[in-house]
Every structure is written in C-alpha cells, then in structure tokens.
Amino acid sequence: EAEVAQSPRYKITEKSQAVAFWCDPISGHATLYWYRQILGQGPELLVQFQDESVVDDSQLPKDRFSAERLKGVDSTLKIQPAELGDSAMYLCATHRSTGTEAFFGQGTRLTVV
C-alpha cells in the first residue's frame, strides 16, 4: 500500500542547531503539506506546495524555517536555528490535486533541548 514516507522518525537537537526533515509523497500526489502538531493539539499548517511551487507559507516562521520541493516530488523542511518552542511533531501530508482526501506520513517528532 502506498504511503507518505518521512524521516527521521525522531530527532533530538540542541537549541540554536540546524535540523532538517524529509518527506517522500505518494506517487502522483501533486499537493504536499507540512504541518506542525504540538502535543494535545491538532495539526497546524506551515507550508503548502503544488508541485514545486509554494501555494501558502503564510504561517511559516520564515526567519528560521525554510521548505523546498525541488522537482515537485520529495520535500525538505529545515529549521535554523532551532528553539525550545519548536519541539513538536512535524507531519507531511499529500493528496492529488483534484480534490481527494489528504494522507499523512508517520511524522518526525522533534525535541529541542
């Protein structure tokens, strides 16, 4: 069964360090989202891609966060420098561009110490 792949599953980093997450979408899924989920809360959108283009990054803290989706397939999300408040689950979700439900990866749990 096709699934959204994310790595790493867990990451512990010291504050002020750089950290990166990777997402490989289901084949054929043109739309890709990065969400942040703080414990006990629902996912909050950070950035949305349509193919290789950013559609919505209004909630992305651009002073420290960056995202790219070169070639419109896999995507990376980077945080530099990491802060204690960035500790959360980072989820990647994808769907086809023609109105279907979104499928999530297993997420990367980030702990900043």
Add this chain to the structure above:
Amino acid sequence: QKEVEQDPGPLSVPEGAIVSLNCTYSNSAFQYFMWYRQYSRKGPELLMYTYSSGNKEDGRFTAQVDKSSKYISLFIRDSQPSDSATYLCAMSADFNKFYFGSGTKLNVKP
C-alpha cells in the same frame, strides 16, 4: 474564534459502548468533512470522508454532517480497546486547505 472547535476530552468508555465524537465549525463554506484517527506517536490516518450534509457508514463507524447547525459527529458502535486513540476532525471548503480540530482523546476500557 477558531475555525473548528473540538472537545479535547479525554473520553473514557467501557468496551462495547457507543461513542459519540463531535466538532463544530464557523465557516459555512466548508463542504468536505473528514475524521482522522491518531494513535500515540503516529501520524493521523483517514477514517471517514463525507461531502456536504448527510450520513455515511463504514462498518462500526458512522459520520454525520449537519451543515445547517455547522456540526459534525462520528459515532463508533461496539467500541473496542483498539479504538483508543485521538480522533481529529478536519474540514475544507475546496480540498485545498484543511482545518483541523484539536482532537478528542478516547479511551475504551476492557
């Protein structure tokens, strides 16, 4: 006011009980409604998807949408300990941007 409101629980029920999970929303443009189940330390998995108003049934799960009241529900019949998880509702106006509730944590006791 948040776009989607969901009672965080936790909700604790005995095995075999009927569970009712609910969300309210404020944006009348929402027409796609989803329920996700999320086990601890895992990503959300899609349970049910409903378009516009009405009911949809899948095994022990029934999703209801009442657009006039801006209220959606997920019912779980004959609940099992394996149903213990956090349930997230999600909504969209155009399947382009999704708005999530905060999740309800469910515990089904054997």
